[in-house]
Amino acid sequence: MTNIADMKLAELRDSLKEKKVSSLEATDAYLSRIEKAKSLNAFVIDTPDKARAMAKSADQKLAKGEGGALEGVPLGIKDLFCTEGEQTTAASHILEGFKPRYESTVTANLWRDGAVMLGKLNMDEFAMGSSNETSYFGNVINPWRRNDGGNTDLTPGGSSGGSAASVAGRLCAAATATDTGGSIRQPASLTATVGVKPTYGRCSRWGIVAFASSLDQAGPIAQDVRDSAIMLKSMAGHDPKDSTSIDCPVPDYEAVLGQSVKGLKVGVPKEYRLDGMPAEIETLWAQGIEWMKDAGCEIVDISLPLTKYALPVYYIVAPAEASSNLARYDGVKYGHRADDFNDIQSMYENTRAEGFGDEVKRRILIGTYVLSAGYYDAYYLRAQKVRKKIFDEFTDAFNKVDLILTPSTPSAAFALGEQSADPLQMYLNDIFTVTGNLAGLPGASVPAGLDKQGLPLGLQLLARPFDEETMFKGMYALEQAANFTAKPTEWWS
Amino acid sequence: MAIDKETVRKVAHLARIAEPEERLEPLAQELSTILGWIEQLNEVDIEGVDAMASTVDVRQPMREDVVTDGYTGGGQPDNVVANAPKTEDHFFVVPRVVE
Numbered sequence: 001m002t003n004i005a006d007m008k009l010a011e012l013r014d015s016l017k018e019k020k021v022s023s024l025e026a027t028d029a030y031l032s033r034i035e036k037a038k039s040l041n042a043f044v045i046d047t048p049d050k051a052r053a054m055a056k057s058a059d060q061k062l063a064k065g066e067g068g069a070l071e072g073v074p075l076g077i078k079d080l081f082c083t084e085g086e087q088t089t090a091a092s093h094i095l096e097g098f099k100p101r102y103e104s105t106v107t108a109n110l111w112r113d114g115a116v117m118l119g120k121l122n123m124d125e126f127a128m129g130s131s132n133e134t135s136y137f138g139n140v141i142n143p144w145r146r147n148d149g150g151n152t153d154l155t156p157g158g159s160s161g162g163s164a165a166s167v168a169g170r171l172c173a174a175a176t177a178t179d180t181g182g183s184i185r186q187p188a189s190l191t192a193t194v195g196v197k198p199t200y201g202r203c204s205r206w207g208i209v210a211f212a213s214s215l216d217q218a219g220p221i222a223q224d225v226r227d228s229a230i231m232l233k234s235m236a237g238h239d240p241k242d243s244t245s246i247d248c249p250v251p252d253y254e255a256v257l258g259q260s261v262k263g264l265k266v267g268v269p270k271e272y273r274l275d276g277m278p279a280e281i282e283t284l285w286a287q288g289i290e291w292m293k294d295a296g297c298e299i300v301d302i303s304l305p306l307t308k309y310a311l312p313v314y315y316i317v318a319p320a321e322a323s324s325n326l327a328r329y330d331g332v333k334y335g336h337r338a339d340d341f342n343d344i345q346s347m348y349e350n351t352r353a354e355g356f357g358d359e360v361k362r363r364i365l366i367g368t369y370v371l372s373a374g375y376y377d378a379y380y381l382r383a384q385k386v387r388k389k390i391f392d393e394f395t396d397a398f399n400k401v402d403l404i405l406t407p408s409t410p411s412a413a414f415a416l417g418e419q420s421a422d423p424l425q426m427y428l429n430d431i432f433t434v435t436g437n438l439a440g441l442p443g444a445s446v447p448a449g450l451d452k453q454g455l456p457l458g459l460q461l462l463a464r465p466f467d468e469e470t471m472f473k474g475m476y477a478l479e480q481a482a483n484f485t486a487k488p489t490e491w492w493s
Numbered sequence: 494m495a496i497d498k499e500t501v502r503k504v505a506h507l508a509r510i511a512e513p514e515e516r517l518e519p520l521a522q523e524l525s526t527i528l529g530w531i532e533q534l535n536e537v538d539i540e541g542v543d544a545m546a547s548t549v550d551v552r553q554p555m556r557e558d559v560v561t562d563g564y565t566g567g568g569q570p571d572n573v574v575a576n577a578p579k580t581e582d583h584f585f586v587v588p589r590v591v592e
Contacts, residue, residue, distance in 0.1 A: 101572040102564040201549045214547050240556070241565060244549050312531040323508060330509070332585050334576035344588045349511035361510055365501070365524060368508040379531070384544035386537050391545060423523065424530055440548025465548070 004029035009073060009173040009227035010254075016062055016072040023055040023062065023072025026173075027116055030074045034118065034171050036493040040141045042166040044079045046119030047086055054116040061114065070234055071114030076172035078163050079120040080127055081107045081218075082207040086117075090209040091135040092125045094355025095335045104207025105239045106176060106218045113234040118172050121162030125357045126326065127183055127211045130429035132161025133420045134359040142191060142413050143169040143488040147454030151491075154413040154455070157187030157429070163221040164191040168488060174222040174231050178208060180215045181314050182409075182433030185445040188221050189408035189458030192447040192484065194228045194475070195221045197433075199465045200440035201246035202232075204239030212321035213244075215314075215437040225446065225475045229253035232468070248466060256469045257476040262296030264474065267401035271307040272432055274410060280451045281407045288405055288448055288459045291481035292474070300401050306390045310435045311427060313390065316370050316383035317438070322360075323367025329355060362423065387438050394439040398464045403474045406432050408445035408458035432460060442468045446475050447484040456486070495525045 004026050007015070015021045031048050051074065058072035082088045082100035089095040103111070111117070124134040132140040132155060140161040142154040156165040160177035164187035167175050177184045179197035188195025196219045203218040210216065220231030233254065238247040268289060273282065293299055331337035331351030338350035356364070370379035397404065410431055419426045436443035442465070445458035459478060463471035498517045501524065505512040512520065560567040570583040579586040 098576050101569075101575055200547075201551075240554065243554055244547065244551065246549060246551065306537070309534055309537055312534050315527065315531055316534075327509075331578060332587055335578075337578035341588065344590050345509070346511070347588055348509040349506075352509055353511035356510065361512075362520075362523065362527075364508050364510065365504050365520065366527060369496070369500075369504045369524070369528075372504065372507060379528075381544055382534055382537075382539060384546060385539040385542040386534055388542050388545035389537065389539070391548060424527060438548075 005170040008223050009230060012173055013073055023058040027051050027055040027074045030118055030172055037169055037171055039492045040165050040169055041138050042122055042140055042162045042171055043119045044122050044137050045087055047117055051116050051118050058114050068113035073173050074116040074118050076118050076121045076166045076175040077107055078123055078160055078176050080178050080209045081176055083107055090126045091123045091137055093136045093336060094329045098334050105204035106235045110234050121166055121175060123162055124159035125360050127159040127178060127180055128359050128363055129158040130186055130426050131155040132158040134357055139416050140165045144413060144455055153416050155416055157190035159183040160187050160221060164188055164193055167193045167221050167223060174220055174227050177221045178216055178218050180211050181437055182430035184219050185433045185443055185460060186409050186429055188445040190413040192456035193221050194225050194446055196228045196232055196444045198232060198468055199442045201244050202236045204242040204245045206239055206241040210325040212318040215318060225479045226257055229472050251469050253472045256473050259473050261473050261477045264297045265300050265401040266292045266297045267300050267302040267397055267404040269302050269304040271304050272406040277410055284449045284457050285407050295477040302397050304393055306393050309386050310390055310438055311431055313383045313386050313438060314434045316379050319363040319367030320371050320380050323364045326364055391439045402470055404462040406460045408460040412451045412455035412457055436462050440465055442471050444471055444475050446478045448482045450486055496521050
């Protein structure tokens, strides 16, 4: 039997169907890897009993030649997805011990297709962060280290840091993640994994702990482009329980991989060239442009002049929506309640003071402020109007091009603690990804190269709304050209 | 616009988050820095632009006004209160709010 840790999801899926390996064997192999990788802190909880039960049920179906698209494939689930009977915390103290009585639609879709749940993955608290340092359950450590012989712990990025680290560390075949400002694509870039944020409305948000409802979208973090296509096909789909989920057919993304990208117009926006950006990222981007050109694409210089306003818009819209969404945590219906209070007001105030971490409080305060009387027009309404202009700017750009190619992140993985003292510096991590959320576009990060410290860097592709197929074609072309094969040294086991 | 300590006190109360006295001044500085950076949005001409709340253009879906099955259906009081810190006979228990 091939070592599970060397198998891609697609290979495992096929081996399961051909009965070369059983789901229980694969599940046990991953559970044992998870056990040995505690130092990465990628999982908040593992669920071995549930995993083995699901694996046995999958094996019964596989034995009869039955089963879904992911039958028997073990996955990690970001702790933002509600999982019936299994603790779901959003990595927050305020939800510690919360065991939903229901299953999120996205995870239900994965179980419908036969996948196995290994456990719940660590993340930034309520998905607010870009380094996984705001989790109540501690930092996640990036499997990748610098090639300087040192042992500095690096961030896997965030907020889906556990998803990225577990896939990069080969602790699961693939993982679910969510992206509100870059939380799938940025950690994917920092860990040499493939991260896909589909079009807003492609995946149901029902049962995903809400952060900023007009921006949140689920997607996969996976080992390669094919694996991410397989995952998204199962995760996506219309859901009447989410009124923003779109009723349109989910294509077979895997089927488009390898189709020619010849003649596709790829836009290169000059505003994504930042002062002070490492030269290696600029070089990699230029390399990516050459790769697309070699594959037969036509490169088109485009201008997106409002790019620099995207992050400020985000830091009004997202906290505003968060302050409203997080009002539900009041110590009454679920989660933590303070022991010490005099009346219902102090019960609310003490519960929330104890339950939320500093970054979450900071964003709730910003959101409350920009929505408060006298400031609503100056901040929130203005931000919504600038958002419209950014949306229109992308609509115009996509009249001229089929895809947009940019770097995924402004830097490679940084050391834990390096940016956490300065919220603004941390926010800038999402500078290339946040536009995709504001405009609702599909976006993906594909591993493209290593910097001189031996750390991975990704390139991002953006596509028209609901045109993930063209995006997957482009991603596959990038992947083929980059031929990225580096792996982190397994220092943690 | 710089946020002062009293504004933080007021906003924290609106958000129902108890902030200790010694946190108010540092928070005022942090929030002022972030909002100062956000104010670059004032450079953008928004004359005649519609505010956008969502990128998807969908009508609110309508359905029959009946009790549904499944997770969102009725008749599941045990599930509704299952995770509450304090309950009694399917009621949430909170401190007295009326004298």
